[in-house]
Amino acid sequence: MAALWPDLWDWLLRLALLAVLMGWMVGAYNRLVRLRTALVTAWGQIDELLTRRSAALEPMIEALREPMAAEANTVQALEAALLKQQEAARTVRARPSAAEALSAWVLAESELGSPLARVQALVEQHPEVAHTDPVRPLRKQLEELGPRIGYARQGFNEQADAYNEAIQAFPTRLLVGLFRFKPTARV
Incomplete structure (x- = not known):
């Protein structure tokens, strides 16, 4: 009994x-799941703003087609960049923590910036277009959404940093491969 x-x-x-x-x-x-869920929530905020921006840009593109026919290439470039950005955003929506999808979206978003700025500058040069009923409220909406998207991106980046730090921290990083957690990208 003593040996027992x-x-x-x-x-x-x-x-x-x-x-x-x-x-x-x-x-x-x-903890990693909570951090990844916070990332998904942060992307949801960006995605909602992107949807609102698309909802303003699409009718604005249509409203500019006829009065800016001489600048059709610029308007078409904006439309093509918007479609590429929307497709990239749909890909991210499926997996908001996937670094590849986020990097593709960042690229598409940056490619949208140039034609959008050119179209806005052209609209400014044509007050007869800028102050029409279909264009004026859409321009105002786009001006309001720009900083909000930037702020939402900052919130996403904070969540991405927290998530990436957690999966790199020892001893948690020992579990990363076991549960297939992967680092995410900043936007």
Whole structure:
């Protein structure tokens, strides 16, 4: 009977260590899931603003086609860049933590900036177009959405940094491969 006690204590100690290890693994996994969920929420805020921007740009493009026929290439470039950005955003929507999709969206977003700025400058040069009913409220809406998108991107980047730091921190990084967590990109 005396020989049974050391075996029992050894077994209990191993069981306690296993319980602590399992508890840590569950806690670390749940933390990573919470951080990834916060990333999804942050992308949702960007996505909502992008949807609103698209809802303003699409009718503005249509309203500018006829009065700016001489600048058709610029308007078409804006339309093509918008379509590319919308497709990239749809890809991100499916997996907001996927670094490849986010990088493609950042590229598409930057490619949208130049034709959008050119069209806005052209509209400014043509007050007869800028002050028409279909264009004026859409321009105002676009002006309001620009800073809001920037602010939402900043919020996403903060969440991405927190997520990336968590998956790089020791000992959590030991679980990253096991649960297939991957670093994300900043936008």
